[in-house]
Amino acid sequence: MARFDFQGTGSATAGGNAQPDVLLQLGMMYATGRDCDMDLVAAHKWLNIAAIKGSDRAAEMRSELAANMSKADIARALREAREWMTMQ
Numbered sequence: 001m002a003r004f005d006f007q008g009t010g011s012a013t014a015g016g017n018a019q020p021d022v023l024l025q026l027g028m029m030y031a032t033g034r035d036c037d038m039d040l041v042a043a044h045k046w047l048n049i050a051a052i053k054g055s056d057r058a059a060e061m062r063s064e065l066a067a068n069m070s071k072a073d074i075a076r077a078l079r080e081a082r083e084w085m086t087m088q
Helices: 020-032 040-052 056-066 071-087
Strands: none
Touching: 020 040, 020 056, 040 056, 040 071
């Protein structure tokens, strides 16, 4: 996996212009703990948003990730994704 670099992606991740591939990379970063602490809730959140924006790969990864999460954590991730989407 390539290192996710926040510099230069500002317009790609801002608001409704967020690109699915950038969101997928963000989800992968949190899922693997690459350059950050591993956070499955955050990973699921970003993979979910990428899937909503059309990434089939993100949808697959989100399903795989959810199999290893508690129902409470999945609910929290879905709530956070919904909140992020409504604020954009």
